[in-house]
Amino acid sequence: SSRAEKLYSKLPSPPFKLPLIGHLHLVGSLPHVALRDLATKHGPDVMLIRLGVVPTLVVSSPRAAKAVLRTYDHLFASRPHSPVGDILFSGSTNIAFAPYGDYWRQLRKIVTTHLLSARKAVLGRLPREAGRNKMFRELLEINSKLLGGFILTDFFPSLARLDMASGKAVKQKKIWDDLLDDLIDKHASKTVMDEDEQDFIDVLLSVQQDYGLTKDNIKAILMDMFEAGTDTTYVSLDYAMAELMRNPRAMTKLQAEVRSCVTKGKEMVTEEDLASMSYLKAVMKEAMRLHPSGALLIPHLSVADCEVEGYAIPSGTRLMVNAWALGRDPTCWENAEEFMPERFLEGAMDAACDFQGNDFRFLPFGSGRRICPGITFAAVTFEIILANLIYHFNWELPEGSPGVDMTEEYGIDVHRKVKLLLVPRMV
Numbered sequence: 001s002s003r004a005e006k007l008y009s010k011l012p013s014p015p016f017k018l019p020l021i022g023h024l025h026l027v028g029s030l031p032h033v034a035l036r037d038l039a040t041k042h043g044p045d046v047m048l049i050r051l052g053v054v055p056t057l058v059v060s061s062p063r064a065a066k067a068v069l070r071t072y073d074h075l076f077a078s079r080p081h082s083p084v085g086d087i088l089f090s091g092s093t094n095i096a097f098a099p100y101g102d103y104w105r106q107l108r109k110i111v112t113t114h115l116l117s118a119r120k121a122v123l124g125r126l127p128r129e130a131g132r133n134k135m136f137r138e139l140l141e142i143n144s145k146l147l148g149g150f151i152l153t154d155f156f157p158s159l160a161r162l163d164m165a166s167g168k169a170v171k172q173k174k175i176w177d178d179l180l181d182d183l184i185d186k187h188a189s190k191t192v193m194d195e196d197e198q199d200f201i202d203v204l205l206s207v208q209q210d211y212g213l214t215k216d217n218i219k220a221i222l223m224d225m226f227e228a229g230t231d232t233t234y235v236s237l238d239y240a241m242a243e244l245m246r247n248p249r250a251m252t253k254l255q256a257e258v259r260s261c262v263t264k265g266k267e268m269v270t271e272e273d274l275a276s277m278s279y280l281k282a283v284m285k286e287a288m289r290l291h292p293s294g295a296l297l298i299p300h301l302s303v304a305d306c307e308v309e310g311y312a313i314p315s316g317t318r319l320m321v322n323a324w325a326l327g328r329d330p331t332c333w334e335n336a337e338e339f340m341p342e343r344f345l346e347g348a349m350d351a352a353c354d355f356q357g358n359d360f361r362f363l364p365f366g367s368g369r370r371i372c373p374g375i376t377f378a379a380v381t382f383e384i385i386l387a388n389l390i391y392h393f394n395w396e397l398p399e400g401s402p403g404v405d406m407t408e409e410y411g412i413d414v415h416r417k418v419k420l421l422l423v424p425r426m427v
């Protein structure tokens with residue numbers, strides 16, 4: 001509307017806006033980096049960019065992040081409509097894309113009370129038929145590209161039906177459907193079992209009637225869990241290993257801690273051993289500070305007018321919070337670009353910093369109503385896997401390796417482009 005346009009025109013905004021595509025040409029292949037650089041010059045707290053026809057508020061300072069994710073969290077807790085999300089998640093009926101409202105609230109309740117409270121690993125109990133895991137990985141990778149937030153359909157809604165991404169999404173959805181229908185049917189025909197043996201699918205089926213979920217709803221939730229619960233954790237682990245290989249001093253320290261905290265002779269590190277591993281937890285935080293896999297979180301959408309940093313923001317504004325930029329802001333972190341897990345240890349400067357959304361410099365899981373519901377699950381998974389990798393092996397780069405390549409690639413999660421190739425040596 002012309003009123004909204006008037007308000008948008010008052011916000012700081014980068015120059016070089018083009019007709020139709022807006023600032024899209026400035027975003028490039030690594031949007032979190034490009035947006036940080038643009039923000040530094042044109043709007044360090046908030047700036048307005050036009051992605052195609054869509055006005056988007058980009059938040060890049062802790063103070064502004066606190067305004068949109070705490071003070072006005074309730075007003076920014078919705079999601080923009082995504083044509084690709086509609087196709088993949090049957091009308092965006094998954095948690096991550098559902099608009100703010102009763103349906104979303106109910107799904108959050110289901111996952112927090114039934115799925116993520118218990119210790120159930122999503123992939124651990126999937127059938128391991130040949131080829132299936134590989135197919136899952138490929139599906140997840142394509143999904144990630146489709147959902148990354150910088151695809152044409154999102155910014156030129158009128159083109160949605162013509163766009164390639166939609167075509168790909170339709171194909172993609174068909175493959176997911178076949179896979180999930182088969183899994184759900186197999187689970188539905190199973191006889192009652194021990195509660196401990198239930199996986200995510202069993203649990204969802206057991207509450208399906210209470211919550212009035214359709215099969216399509218269940219499939220959308222499962223895709224969310226696979227998407228959010230596997231790649232993000234895996235990417236964070238990959239970054240932690242990559243940083244440890246680049247920082248042998250930190251690796252040595254972690255090895256010493258892990259090996260001393262586990263009872264001698266024990267075969268695996270288990271959850272009970274983790275409590276005393278403070279350096280391990282610091283390594284996890286530091287890897288996520290430098291490499292939050294959701295670099296720009298998931299886009300939010302405002303549902304009412306409000307004022308941020310002195311600017312009036314109209315209802316219906318898309319919001320991106322640059323968590324990657326917050327974690328590297330040289331004005332709020334000492335040696336911001338360096339991998340220094342020590343900063344999070346007791347007695348150090350950032351000892352009190354957690355990733356529960358209370359410290360607005362550090363938002364790898366977001367904050368407020370849309371905060372990741374999988375934090376605890378992700379942290380335990382991360383710690384247990386990294387601790388076991390370190391407990392059993394010394395890791396080396398292959399002979400003649402030029403070192404670890406940290407080049408990034410953007411998708412719904414930001415990941416390293418080149419696979420990490422390491423040689424394990426039994427301890």
Ligand code: HEM
Pocket residue numbers: 095096097108116224225228229230232233236292293294297298299363364365366367369370371372373374375377378
């Ligand atoms: C290291 C691992 C993980 C990271 C870095 C991560 C990060 C995030 C981020 C940044 C968001 C968006 C927050 C926002 O929009 O403001 C998010 C949302 C979400 N995450 Fe995670 N996540 C991880 C693991 C998991 C796991 C293990 C699960 C579940 C199995 C999960 C489920 C979800 C769901 C369902 C949402 C959408 C929430 C909503 O829109 O209400 N995540 N996560």
